[in-house]
Amino acid sequence: MNHSRRRVAVTGLGIASAIGLDEASVWRRLLAGEGGIAPLTQLDTSDFLVGIGGEADSAGVRERLKELKRRPSDRALDLAVVAADDALREAGLIDGDPPYEAQEVGVVLGTGVGSAQSHFDGFSAFFDRGVRGLRPTTIPRCMYNAISSGLSIQYRLTGPNYMVVSACTSATNAIGVAFRSIRDGYADVVLTGGSDGFFDPFFYGVWNNLGVLSSIEDPAQAIRPFDADRQGTILGEGAGMLVLEAHDRATARGAQIRGEIVGYGETSDAAHRTQPSPDGQALAMEQALADAALAPSELGLISAHGTATQANDSCESESIRRVLGGAAAQVPVIASKSYFGHTLGASGALETIVALLALEAGTAPPNLNLDRPDPECGDLCLVRDEPRSLTSPFAMKNSFGFGGGNGVLVLRAATSS
Amino acid sequence: MSEPTVLQRLRDILEASAEEDRDWSQVDRTTTIESLGVDSLSILDLLYDIEQEFGISLSGSDVVSIQTVGEIEALLVERGAH
Known part of the structure; x- marks a missing residue:
């Protein structure tokens, strides 16, 4: 082994x-x-x-x-x-x-x-x-x-x-x-x-x-x-x-490689059964980025948890802002639940796949119904109603759950090296 | 329309409880239970469904030697199913 x-x-x-x-x-x-x-x-x-x-x-x-x-x-x-x-x-x-x-x-x-x-x-x-x-x-x-x-x-x-x-x-x-x-x-x-x-x-x-x-x-x-x-x-x-x-x-064995998983972080808010906390979320993101040995500014895409509830989207924006600092305004953010709905325990898998497809294509798909970004979230680089080209091969996938659990993956496009 | 026969009712139960997909019109008296993909767990559901459908009680010793659909039908007819 x-x-x-x-x-x-x-x-x-x-x-x-x-x-x-x-x-x-x-x-x-x-x-x-x-x-x-x-x-x-x-x-x-x-x-x-x-x-x-x-x-x-x-x-x-x-x-x-x-x-x-x-x-x-x-x-x-x-x-x-x-x-x-x-x-x-x-x-x-x-x-x-x-x-x-x-x-x-x-x-x-x-x-x-x-x-x-x-x-x-x-x-x-x-x-x-x-x-x-x-x-x-x-x-x-x-x-x-x-x-x-x-x-x-x-x-x-x-x-x-x-x-x-x-x-x-x-x-x-x-x-x-x-x-x-x-x-x-x-x-x-x-x-x-x-x-x-x-x-x-x-x-x-x-x-x-x-x-x-x-x-x-x-x-x-x-x-x-x-x-x-x-x-x-x-x-x-x-x-x-x-x-x-x-x-x-x-x-x-010559398998086609669709991408890589390069980092993972997980924390628990230990605060409230349904209200999210930026402390736990931000720490999970920091852990995942450290695991991948990646600086926040190197990210090319964030696949948000993005549930469209009042509490989640404001809290997640705050967490991203804390971790990315000035880079938060530059890294495109997608919220794939606008297409699938919230698939609960499966959502992390569906949305990780979307992020991998986006990295592979070098293109982030548009977000639906983002007509007027919430001022509490609007300083993020939210993808609007058109696809957007990506400039880095790295993506971060956030997932947060009732019970306070936070899980974050860092993904990378396939490389020849 | 005539009442469904014991064999037809049995085939319906088998179809409802099976997890594998197959051509159920081909299931006849000679079809073995094993060939229907019924394992030692799913046969418990099968026996339960048969008891509910025909209103009879079956014990393990009743069914231990049964291998084909026709043998289940014969047992049900013997117990008064019609």
Whole structure:
């Protein structure tokens, strides 16, 4: 086992979201400024305060599962399978002669909610028929690690297999754990990322009543990160998957490298269950930049947490300002939740993938609905309604969660060196 | 329209509880349970669903030797299902 710090490459990407079930579709819609928020179809929202969100195309998901000889099971697992299949296939870990023994491939994923659909089905059966209504497999369907174990079984991946659960920081924490395990020599290849699918009447209902969802009725206008007229967030479902791999091994086998993870920081606010704190956020950013041995001014892109709630966007702006100082006015900031909605525990994965695609293209996609930047956020270099060229190969991805967790990744475009 | 047969009802249960996708019209009495991708865990759901559908109680010893769809059908008919 090699415990010296190793470079960590990204060799496969997969995404299942409201703006597409494959990377090419997602990138096309990002560049075109086509968001994915629409009236929800998976549940009757007539009693709900907010009836819009970012839903993945259900017919498309079923079709992809059918190609894999799978039937729909739990939505979070279904979305994870669609994204993971693309990521593993791109990395060359499925077809032909696999470059790794199965026991070398781990699965470390994040989720905020886990198997929400299975929980709802279980609750419904219980309240309908009591304990006799509970099917024997309720436990293995509902456990949080049903998602990682489902992928492990589907693809016979016998390395480490577990979930990280830290609300909206989950996938970023999972990617950070996977990054460290490869960098420090404990693993050579890990399937990582996150998945959340939760548009059932119970889970979506409790989010409705939390009071953080946007009251703007027009789906195209509803989620407005960093805008002065933002009214709250909008939820979205989705999965993002990345194959991380030791750079030397990826290079030796001729794998296409899509980018690198070069730094990670994580902290906890230890202050309030839902109110964010600039202290914890800024410290996580500083840790991640130090881990990458990068000065803030060297960043070329910030992929913000950017939920479009009043509290988040003001606090995150303050945190960025503290860490970047004068450079905060120069580093472009994107908020991809304006396209996907807030995909909760999966958001760190979806948005890390967007940041990697942006670095690869040298172009940041536009932010939606940023018509009038909030004066509290407006001194940042917020990307507006046109794509913007990038001038540095480094990006920082922020994720913050209820419970006070902060996770920050530093990414780098692929290089020939 | 006639009432669904025991075999049709059984096929519907198998289809509803399976995780693998397949052509269910091809499932007949000779189809083995193993070939349907039913493992030692998912068979618990299958037995549970059969008990609920047909209103009967099955024990482990009832089903330990069963290998095909037709053998489940025969057991259900023996217990009075129709």
